[in-house]
Every structure is written in structure tokens, then in C-alpha cells.
Amino acid sequence: MIGVQIESLSRHFGALPVLRDISMEVQPGEFTVLLGPSGCGKSTLLASIAGLDDLQGGRILFDSADVSDLEPAERNIGMVFQSYALYPTMTVRQNLSFGLEVAKTSKADIQERVTWAAQLLQIEPLLDRKPSQLSGGQRQRVAIGRALVRKTNLFLFDEPLSNLDAKLRTEMRVEIKELHRRLGATFIYVTHDQVEAMTLATRIAIMQGGRIEQYATPEDVYERPASLFVASFIGAPPMNLLPATLKQTSHGVVAFTGDHTVSLKGYPFKIAPADGQPIVIGIRPENILIDGNVAPTLRAEVVVVEPLGADTLVWVDCAANRMAVRTHPKEAKGLSGSIGLSFKVENLSIFSKDSGLRL
Amino acid sequence: MMARFALVPSILLCAIGFYGAMLWTVVISFTSSTITPRYEFAGLAQYVRLFTMDRWHVAYTNMFVFGALYIACSLIFGVLLAIALDQSIRGRNLLQTIFLYPIALSFIVTGLAWQWLLNPTTGLQNYVRGLGFESFAFDWLSSPDRAVYTLVIAGVWHAAGLVMAIMYAGLGSVDGEIWRAGRVDGIPRTTMYRRIILPMLKPVIIVCVVLLSMDVIKSYELVVAMTGGGPGYSTDLPAKFVVDNLFTRTNIGLASAAATLMLASIIVLLLLFGWLQKERVAR
């Protein structure tokens, strides 16, 4: 198991900054997912860890040994690429053994490792085929196998499932998680698919504009997003966001949004709130209750009802904001016109409107 | 309906111009024609005569010597140039322009330029001797044994750029992740090219070989401009043999027999290529 420390990494292509002063620490044995929209720098960060990209500032340490100046092969990593990057003219066996052969590993040793990897991935019957004769899922396994034979404890995955169809992607996702459990090695995995990130990761690093917005467990990322960006990126549909203004009153802190007043009493502010500060209130669709009470927190107009099977999404307009409410199909039946909504303070996320950060 | 109609002129033109003409040549080769075609069956007489001619043997052998060297050297040189240009170097556009311009020139111009450069009394040999190396000899152009190699030099000069351009495009089409995978595997660049990239580009290389082979079979003008087939007939090629016998020696029957043999050689080559392609698909 290898821990990876990244210290104030920066990288720009011409005038365009791709990584801005990134620091993070991946614990040994962890499954870290780098998640973000395209162009956020996640692939560049992975390439820097692999040594495929030159750094312009900062350093990378594997178990506190500086590897910044090492060639990728000297870092002893296993890497799986988006296009699989299998050597097309070689058989599966040759694909697995070629790197070892070049590194002058003994024949017996190569044989042993290839057999081990092939068994682990159940690709033994494919060993004498060429990549062009394999299906997408099989190629994916071979690509993982090529990383496995390197006998390393650090595996890097660059969007490995994005070329597979939806069904295979689900299957391979389970297998990769299973592989992580069996190997106990450190995995760093790049994806733009939040479902992959949520299901696989022990910790997710959400990136945007060359920065890490939040590096935390999937639960934390989902329930306590560190910024407006994270709140709007994670979840489908994403967190509802309501612009509001803070007010200190005798009853504690309240927020004004449109005609409504929302009590924030009991909200664990990290920074003491200032009077009159513009904020954004975030609330997950499933944390909103449709409330028949006389005094609901908010009133809203139903726009459309979308049955999804297990649950139903109710889209409503509240002041000028469109919000999604996730509810039980039974409850959603016959909803129309003006309805009342309520939620608990502990389910809220409050962000500063200016900095976009969680308060 | 109209679509088929539109093709008719071309089909007729090609059927008569290519296949009719080929057939006619084959027919003439079995007659005793000399100055004008005489349709009098003469069996294999023209072929027998052809095979007694030393000049034909020289010409036919030259086609293979020149062809093999021309294809091999153009291919190796062109591939090396393409790989060199692929190494993120400065001035790539300029270099590419320089490597490729000979392809715009005719074989006549190519032949004249190299004849001037390799001419022993005025060219390179004279220059090096002038530098003080009195015994320096580079007189391939006037040596019956070596003159065919000067054709190779000029031919490679003309064609290497083409191979470079095609291969460079091929190298550019290789998925960048293959290179990254190679770096993670610790495979040196030269090994990558030798064991992975070039084998991947085998179809592109085959295309180059086909294009170069077409040049070899058609190579007539280079010989005319550079050596005129000489010294003696040491650099004669079948193509030149045919034209000479058709238009200056008026041996129509003999020329047609030679042309028929050229045709047969090409059919064999085409079948060979076809078979190789099939093998590749089958595997």
C-alpha cells in the first residue's frame, strides 16, 4: 500500500492554468476518485501523479519519497486508460508480458504473474487473442491485467468505463470495487460520472477550474457540500438553491427569501453569520416535505409531476426559483396548484453568495 | 437509371482503352509482326527470340534490382524521416517542405538533376578531387555494373518524401494513450516504434509499398533522362525496352511479347498482394 502526497502542484498550458496550487493526501489503501466536469484538470492531475506530464511547481511524494523527477515506469504504478491503449498487434498474453519483458523480468516470473492476473480477471481463455477480437468489457479487463502484472500497490484509472455501454459499465464498476477490496492497494480513479464516484470511492475529490473544491467521503460530499459548485454538481437532480438574505433577530438567525422567512436556528455555522449577508440556501429534493399544515415554511406552485417509478419528482416554482421535490408516488398523486413545503434545519446547507463557500 | 447511364462512357473508355488494348497487345505478341502488325500466328516465336536477347535479360533483371532497392531504401529512409519529424522538433514545416518537394518534379527533371550531380567529369567526383583527393572515384553513372544504383539514388530522392508524408500522417493517427501506456510500462521509444507503432502501421506501410511498386513498373522516364539506358544497355528496363522496340526499332511483335511479360509480372504481383491482404484479414 502506498500513500500519495501532493504538495502545491501547479501546471499551465501556455497562459491557461490547468492545476492551481493543488495539495491533497491519499491514504494508503484508499480508493480516491477525482471527479469533475471536463476541463477541470482531473486528468492532468492523474497524469502528473503517473509522471506522464511535467510539473511546473510543487511536488509529488509516494510514501514520503519524492517522485517528481521520476519517469512513469520508475514510479512503479499500474495505469488503465480510457481507450484501454492495448498494443493492437500483440496478443493478450504479449500485452500483459511486454512491459515485464522489456524490464528483463525472468521468463518464469513473467509466466507466473500473467497467470495470476489472468486468473484474477478471468481472462485466461482470451490470452492468445488479439485486442481486435475482444469485446469492450474484455479489453477493459486486459487493460486492468496489464496494470496488475506490474505488481504494484498504486493503480491509476483514467475514465476507464466511459467507452462501455450502460449495462457493462455497471458490471465493471462492481468488479473494480471488488478488485480494490481483494488487492487492498491504493486506487486513484478519474471520472466525470458522479454515480461511479459515489459508488466506488472511499473519498471523492471534486475538482473545478484546476482546484479541488472538496475532498471528502461520498456521504459528506452529498450531505454537506463544501461549496455551491459541489452542491450543484452532485445529485440528480442537484440540490435546490434559494438565494436569501441573513438577518439576526431575537429568535435567532433567519433568512429572507422572497416573501418567506426561514428560521436557521440550530444550523451549525462554521463562521459566525453577519447581519444582512447575502446567502444561498441549499436543500436536497428528498429533504423537502410536502406539508398540508397551516403554517408551512414555503409556499410554491406545482409546475409538473414526473413519476420515476420508485419515487416521483415534483417540480415547483417558489418565488422566482424552480425547485425539485422528491416524494413518494402515492403522495404526489393529484398534486396541483399551490402547495406548502417544509424541511428541517439540519438538512440545510448554507453558502455565502459571494465566496460560494459553505457557512 | 441515370446513374448507370452516366457511368457508361467511362466504362466503355476503360474497357476499350485498358482491357481491349491489353488484349490486343497479347494477341500481337503471338504474331510475327515487325514494322506493322501482321496477324499471322507465330506461336511463341517472339518470346523465344526475346529470351535469346541479352538486353532483355538485363532489362528484366534490372527491374527487380532497381525495384527491390528503390522500394526498400525509399521505405526505410521515408520511415526514418517520418519518425524523426515526429519527435516534437523545431522547423518541422520547413523540413517537411524540403523533404517532399521532389515529388512535384517529373522523373525527367529528377534524372537530369542527378545526372548533372553524379556526372564524373563535372559533378561530385570532380569536386572531391578538386579538394585534393585525387584518387577519389565516384563514377557509378558511367560504370555498367553500378549505373543502376544511381537510378536508385535518384529514385529514392524523388520518392522518400512521399513515404515520409504518408507515414507521418500514420504516426499522427496513433492513439496518444498507447504512448502513455508504453511509458508506464517503461518501454523505450525505439522499442515502442519497432515492436508496437510500426507493426500497428502495417496497412499504411503496405500502401507505401504498393505506390512505390507502381513507380517501379512505370519507371521509364528516369532512365531516359539519366542514363538513356546506358552505358551500353546496362540500365535498360522492360518499360524502355518495349518503347524502344515499338517506336525506334519497329519490332512490334517482340515489343508486345515483352509488354505481355510485364503484364504477367504485374498480375503475379497483384495476386500476391491480394493473397497477403486476405491472409491478414483471415488471421
Added chain:
Amino acid sequence: MTMLQTAIPSAVPRRARKHRPAAAIGRLGLYGFLVLAALFFAIPLIIMVSTSLKTVEEIRTGSIFMLPQALDFSAWAKAWSSACIGRQCEGIRGGLWNSILIMVPSTALSVLISALNGYALSLWRIRHAGLLLSALMVGAFIPYQVMIYPLVRMSSTIGIYGSIPAVVLVHVLFGLPILTLIFRNFYSALPEELIKAARVDGAGFFRIFFRIVLPMSTNVIIVALILSVTGVWNDYLLSLIFAGRENLPMTVELASLVSTRIGVPEYNVNMAATIITALPPLLLYLFSGRYFVRGITAGAVKG
């Protein structure tokens, strides 16, 4: 590697990785190879130009690598208008006009016909389209020598042998295979829906071709034109045999000029004539850049 790595404190700029000594030597070798190769390709042209600017006296006494002492264009003038070709001493200027007279109809016709062929073969349901194309391509692989004598007989039968129409006809014939292939490959990439939509609108075969397909073909037409122009301009054998003595183009005139021996060989005039002849395709190459390369390699991307 590890030693090197410990020797460099991690505070130094990261570019260090690229500056290993072995790599530097490799770079040097790489540039050395490229420069030598560039010389190999450039020297014949340099020598031709420099020789054409020398006087006969300079050529006789100096070496070919010596640069001319003064820029003397008299050899160019002589090659252009007064050098002897056989017994006629009028230079190669006559050949230029003949070249153009042959080139314009040859290229125009072959490009138009090939475009039509490529369009018909790729966008319309023609039975055995693949077979037709292969039958056509065989024509590109067979040397002229195999077909040339019967073609001479045929053209004299219809009474055009030894004239510009004859040479144009054979140029069109031999240009068809490659050009048709280029157009077919280009048109195969066009969406079939385009033709279907036009047919629904009631347009016929030729209307679709001239109003929809041809206007979309600018790039491929340029490629085909360049290929065709260079091919026709640089041709020697077909023009020599079919054009007739009065209509010889520049490339043929050049070969005759060089082989005409009257008195002292005037290498400067020969080289000037060579350059003048080579100039049009060379300029075309320099100014058309990418298109030229695409034209040359177009046969390579065979479907």
C-alpha cells in the same frame, strides 16, 4: 537514474527530467540526421539553380558546388527563346503553350468525369460498384507500355493520332482510375440522407450532382486538380507518342533540348531549361501546401 534523482534537490525547476545527458546526445543525433537529410534533398535543386546562373567558362573551370560569381541570366534567356532542340533553335517557350493546350482540357475533363463517376459509384445504388472500381483500379497498376501500341492504332483509326485531342484522350483515360477513387472516397463520406432528401424534393441525378454534390466538393476538386495538373505537366511518354511533333509539351522539349548536342554542351542552358520546366509544378507545390500532400497521399487512404 536514482542517483541522478538524489543529486538534484527537489527545489530546482521540474524541467530537470528532460535534460538527461543521454537524451541530449539523442537530440543532437536527431537534428544531425534531419539536417543531413535536408541537404540530400536540397542539393540537387541548389546546384541546378547555381549552374543555371553561371557562364559556360565558370562551369568548365570551377566545381559544381561553387556559387556563381555574378547573377547571369543569359542562360535562362537562351533556354527560353533560342536554345536548339534538334534543328530548331527557338528554346522551350513553344512547349509552354503546348503544355497549357494539353493540360487545360485534360485536367478539366478528367476531373469532371471522375467526379461524376465517383458520385455515381458511391451515392447511387449501382450493381457491382465495388467490382467496377477494382476493374478501374487495375488500369492504374498496368504500365502504359502494355497498352500503348494498340492505343496508337486506335487513335489513328479514328484519325486523331498525333494531335492534341489524342493526347488529351489518353491523359483522361489514364487519369480516371486514381481520380475516380479519390472522388468515390470523398463522396462515400457524405451522408446518404442528403441525396434522399434531394430526391424527395424531386431532383434528378444530374440536378443533384450539379446543384448539391459539386458545390460541396471544392476541397476534393482542388486536390484532384493539383494531382491531375502535376501528372499531365510532368508526363513525358504519352505526350511524346500521342501529341505529334508540332504539339510537344515542355517536359518533352526539355528532354530533347538536353539531348541535342551541337558543339560544346551548355550545361547552364540545360539547367535553366530544367528549372523553367520544373517551375510550374514546384510553385503549385509550394503554394498549395496541404492540398498537394493530400492529393499525393489520396490514393493511400483507399477504402
